[in-house]
Amino acid sequence: MATTSNPSRTPRLALLHALQAVEAAFDRAFGPGGNPWRHLGALSFFLFWVIAVTGIYVYALFDTSVTGAYRSVEHLAREQWYLGGVMRSLHRYASDAFVVTMLLHLLKEYLGGHYYNFRWFSWLTGVPLLWLAYASGIGGYWLVWDQLAQFSIIATAEWLDFFPLFGEPLMRNFLAPRSVDDRFFSLLIFLHIGIPLLLLLGMWIHIQRISRPVTIPPRVLGWGTLITLIAVSVARPAVSHEPADLSLVPAVVQPDWYYMFVHPLMYRLSPGQLWAFAGGSTLLIAALPLLPHPKPQPVARVSLANCNGCGRCFADCPYAAVILQPRNDGRPLARQATVLPDLCAGCGICAGACPSSTPFRSGERLVTGIDMPRQPIGLVRAELERALSRMQGTGRIVVFGCDEAADVKALAGTDTAAISLICAGMLPPSFVEYAVRGGAAGVLITGCRDGDCLYRLGNRWVEDRIRGERQPHLRINVPRERVRIAWADRQDLAGLKRELEAFRTSLAALSEATAGQARPRPKRMGGHG
Amino acid sequence: MDKPGRVLMQLLAFALFGLGVGYFSASPAYRHIEPGQALLRVSFTHGGQIVGECRKLSAAELAAKPPNLRAPEACPRERSPVTIRVEVDGSLLFEETLQPGGLARDGASTLHRRVPLEAGRHAIHAKLNDSVKIRGFSYERMENVELKPGQALTIDFIRERGGLVFL
Numbered sequence: 001m002a003t004t005s006n007p008s009r010t011p012r013l014a015l016l017h018a019l020q021a022v023e024a025a026f027d028r029a030f031g032p033g034g035n036p037w038r039h040l041g042a043l044s045f046f047l048f049w050v051i052a053v054t055g056i057y058v059y060a061l062f063d064t065s066v067t068g069a070y071r072s073v074e075h076l077a078r079e080q081w082y083l084g085g086v087m088r089s090l091h092r093y094a095s096d097a098f099v100v101t102m103l104l105h106l107l108k109e110y111l112g113g114h115y116y117n118f119r120w121f122s123w124l125t126g127v128p129l130l131w132l133a134y135a136s137g138i139g140g141y142w143l144v145w146d147q148l149a150q151f152s153i154i155a156t157a158e159w160l161d162f163f164p165l166f167g168e169p170l171m172r173n174f175l176a177p178r179s180v181d182d183r184f185f186s187l188l189i190f191l192h193i194g195i196p197l198l199l200l201l202g203m204w205i206h207i208q209r210i211s212r213p214v215t216i217p218p219r220v221l222g223w224g225t226l227i228t229l230i231a232v233s234v235a236r237p238a239v240s241h242e243p244a245d246l247s248l249v250p251a252v253v254q255p256d257w258y259y260m261f262v263h264p265l266m267y268r269l270s271p272g273q274l275w276a277f278a279g280g281s282t283l284l285i286a287a288l289p290l291l292p293h294p295k296p297q298p299v300a301r302v303s304l305a306n307c308n309g310c311g312r313c314f315a316d317c318p319y320a321a322v323i324l325q326p327r328n329d330g331r332p333l334a335r336q337a338t339v340l341p342d343l344c345a346g347c348g349i350c351a352g353a354c355p356s357s358t359p360f361r362s363g364e365r366l367v368t369g370i371d372m373p374r375q376p377i378g379l380v381r382a383e384l385e386r387a388l389s390r391m392q393g394t395g396r397i398v399v400f401g402c403d404e405a406a407d408v409k410a411l412a413g414t415d416t417a418a419i420s421l422i423c424a425g426m427l428p429p430s431f432v433e434y435a436v437r438g439g440a441a442g443v444l445i446t447g448c449r450d451g452d453c454l455y456r457l458g459n460r461w462v463e464d465r466i467r468g469e470r471q472p473h474l475r476i477n478v479p480r481e482r483v484r485i486a487w488a489d490r491q492d493l494a495g496l497k498r499e500l501e502a503f504r505t506s507l508a509a510l511s512e513a514t515a516g517q518a519r520p521r522p523k524r525m526g527g528h529g
Numbered sequence: 530m531d532k533p534g535r536v537l538m539q540l541l542a543f544a545l546f547g548l549g550v551g552y553f554s555a556s557p558a559y560r561h562i563e564p565g566q567a568l569l570r571v572s573f574t575h576g577g578q579i580v581g582e583c584r585k586l587s588a589a590e591l592a593a594k595p596p597n598l599r600a601p602e603a604c605p606r607e608r609s610p611v612t613i614r615v616e617v618d619g620s621l622l623f624e625e626t627l628q629p630g631g632l633a634r635d636g637a638s639t640l641h642r643r644v645p646l647e648a649g650r651h652a653i654h655a656k657l658n659d660s661v662k663i664r665g666f667s668y669e670r671m672e673n674v675e676l677k678p679g680q681a682l683t684i685d686f687i688r689e690r691g692g693l694v695f696l
Contacts, residue, residue: 031535093550093551359548
């Protein structure tokens with residue numbers, strides 16, 4: 001089902017704007033590239049590995065028996081506090097931090113509307129990870145076999161017993177002190193290793209439909225998070241409750257609220273109501289892609305007559321939606337690009353990567369190898385040529401922006417042309433040269449904030465192409481001081497305006513210094529280039 | 530923002546993150562039962578008596594069956610519901626009738642209830658009926674127990690130990 005209603009008035013968008021304001025504050029501290037809000041998924045992966053490494057250490061010294069479990073953990077925490085104790089605490093706090101980053105990642109992707117159309121797979125495969133993460137974490141607490149473990153395992157058993165899944169209720173395994181035996185701890189260990197492995201498998205599946213997934217956070221974030229968690233482990237080491245005793249009921253416990261909030265919630269409600277809450281929440285999250293949402297964008301289209309199978313679109317597509325196949329049009333070329341419609345975001349990054357997308361081609365009608373039906377490269381060239389012919393003054397600037405970021409149309413004026421693309425990554429660098437040779441004093445490129453591109457890689461590819469580090473790159477004969485990149489999201493139009501004026505000032509100084517130097521105009525504009 | 534300012538802000542952000550993780554990892558405490566309370570659990574899995582009587586099959590009925598299925602008697606599978614009644618100090622705590630499990634009503638009846646009780650001395654009287662043929666209760670057990678705060682007392686049904694037991 002699809003709708004075209006204005007989404008800017010929805011509560012989701014209002015919350016998204018609030019989140020973007022928070023992100024902007026973090027940008028000032030961490031820089032856009034190191035902002036933790038833009039690396040929540042990578043941080044979750046990183047924390048998983050911290051949990052795995054610390055867990056392996058703790059497991060090596062863990063005694064899987066009724067009497068030995070508690071004793072071995074206590075020994076680890078007290079006799080070897082400087083290593084085993086820190087490892088145990090780090091295992092716990094990294095697990096807590098994992099929940100934090102996972103839930104924030106979920107919230108951020110929801111607010112950003114990253115759950116429908118071509119993103120449905122990543123969204124849906126993320127839902128089971130919530131259950132697996134909670135099952136992994138809660139199961140870990142049982143291994144300590146203290147009163148918190150007793151409280152948690154009994155609460156879990158009472159919850160699971162709401163459905164008569166087993167011949168005998170699970171709870172009946174915990175009625176008397178001798179109810180549990182050593183084999184029970186072998187089962188717990190099996191679960192506490194097996195479920196996290198399933199979680200890892202799920203995380204791997206979760207990122208399968210995106211190319212170049214970022215699973216390692218920037219260095220400052222990784223080290224900062226690790227050092228912070230070690231500091232917490234030293235300052236507030238994880239400690240056990242009294243040993244479990246099934247003849248007693250723990251009156252007061254200190255639960256890990258990141259995982260165990262479900263137990264007090266169940267005792268406040270009822271097992272059935274908790275099932276309704278957990279099951280209903282899961283179904284709601286899973287069903288989000290089915291709820292009314294904006295129509296999918298028209299997907300990229302390949303023009304075989306203009307495609308030489310170079311593979312740049314294949315390399316740059318953020319969602320692996322372009323594949324290379326053997327040529328089928330009889331031309332003496334090995335490969336051709338093919339778009340997988342179900343995976344295509346319609347972002348246009350492939351069009352920006354295509355070497356045929358150069359406006360210098362002499363044909364009256366510019367058709368490129370892979371193009372966007374809703375904004376063909378030929379129309380972008382026509383729009384640029386109209387803008388160049390209309391602009392007046394000496395400090396003429398062409399601004400290339402992105403529909404998902406600051407509205408560049410608000411910058412348009414007699415000396416400023418603004419062209420908004422589907423994504424900044426759709427901009428072929430040759431358009432920058434074309435604008436400069438067509439009379440523009442400079443070109444300003446903007447789009448979503450660094451690390452926050454709606455289509456993941458758009459602004460990264462733009463920077464690489466302009467720097468000459470990625471094909472197709474901006475030719476060396478274009479003075480780099482005439483090109484500026486300034487990322488700005490929807491809320492940062494004022495900042496973008498300031499950036500534009502600063503750029504204009506620097507261009508004015510540059511013009512004085514280079515007065516008299518002619519720049520060859522493109523042939524299509526009546527020049528001699 | 531200059532570099533020292535950025536570093537300071539980063540440290541602040543990490544410190545807040547660490548405080549949040551560290552605090553909610555074990556705080557605030559949760560009180561599971563009130564001070565001075567104990568917990569009574571009534572928990573059992575017990576199949577009630579078969580409702581009907583076995584009937585000898587006639588020769589014609591036996592002949593109609595395959596040779597390997599010619600059991601001389603046909604016995605109904607349906608079991609009786611199980612009724613449990615618990616009284617504490619002469620007052621009714623709860624009474625429930627549990628239907629047998631299974632589509633053919635031939636499974637066990639299952640119960641798990643948890644009831645907080647004030648600690649101290651209590652006369653606990655548990656009664657259970659597992660047959661529709663019996664009026665009243667087929668099993669009873671009464672015990673005077675001294676419950677300590679935080680103690681968990683379980684009433685179970687173990688046929689081999691005479692029926693209702695206090696664990």
